[in-house]
Amino acid sequence: MVYLDQAATSFPKLDVVKQAVMDALGVAGNANRSSNMDSSRLIFAARRNIAQLFGLSDFHRVILNGGNTESLNTCIKGILKENDHVITTYAEHNSVLRPLYELEEKGIITLTICAPYLEDIKCHIQKNTRMVIVTHSSNVTGEIFDVDSIGKYCKECGILFMVDAAQSAGHIPVSMENIDVLCFSGHKGLLGIGGIGGFCVKDIEVKPLISGGTGIDSFNPQMPEAYPEHLEAGTQNLAGIAALNAGVQYVLSHQKAIVEKEHFLLQKLYEGLTGDVEFYSSLENSTPIVALNIPGKDSAYVSDLLNYKYGIVTRCGAHCAPLMHKHLKTEEQGIVRLSVSFQNTIEDVDFVVRAIQEISNDH
């Protein structure tokens, strides 16, 4: 099998990640509850490494949960208040759009959706604009958006800036310098396993999405005020956090090599994919995604053929990003997404190039 769906989830999992999961399964105790604190120590180490990766000075503000969707829901629903205006972009995933639509439908917020560029965002600022939400990199095209400039502008305007780093974290350096809230997936570029993710939030109050046991402050009828416990009800996913921690440690020590290898593979993909192929992505300013179609062929047909005839795993369809597809006018055809990582090889690239060439020639 040739796995080119790294944007969906990283594969294969690194040996250090697998070993971290196995080791975690051998750790006794429930974090923050048991008198044996080894599980708490493991989570603490992960929190500190994640803070370091994103340049966040306060490790209390690293919240770990079931994934990026939970993070986005928690932050959108836990920060926004009645009469807030929010600006987001057509490049967003449904995990951003749907919670926002929900609040809009309930009459809590008003919502503006525009292009993911500073000049467009500037045009839509209102007196009550409280938050701007932008994905760092499109999960459809891989395009990287200028979150530093947008964040600086938001800071000047006193507007909160939230970034969805699902497709960027691990693939490229991510800094929270100009970001108030950063939501991340644990199993994509950060190399962990499914069911783990989180967010980093600066000194902003976030109301918990769920309440429950935290291991502290038990007689308080409310969730504890202290972070991260304020936002971490219930038993933590220790194996998932161990996997994420191993992945983050790997990224911390290999970030430069990851960027270089992924750019190299992306370059080779573009060099090889010539002929009758329509691109929706480009080499520069991109995470390692190639978005393409073969004219006249349904993306599902191409993706399926790549899978059953060649053993190449890709993703087709709408990628849970409906507005990006409307923007690209690909609602009907969808897009075939090839997403690579440093774990892929030049042989993988050569193989998919030949396969797409054959499918393209097969009229």
Added chain:
Amino acid sequence: MNKEEVLIITFKSIQDVLDLESKTKNGRMIPVPSCVKAGCGMCFMSKDLDEEKWKLFLEEQNVLYEDIVRVNF
């Protein structure tokens, strides 16, 4: 078993007791004794009873803490 006087440092977040544990060997984490605070959670216990020295250390190391008390434990 005979109880002895110890110094207990309490915290609002368990992250902070873990933070302190990573910075000193002069004591250990224990569940918060009920005479200090009802409920649950972890605190740091030390036989070193010099409260002022601990305050200075915690400040120097940027460890957030809630309270320092002496109890028989």
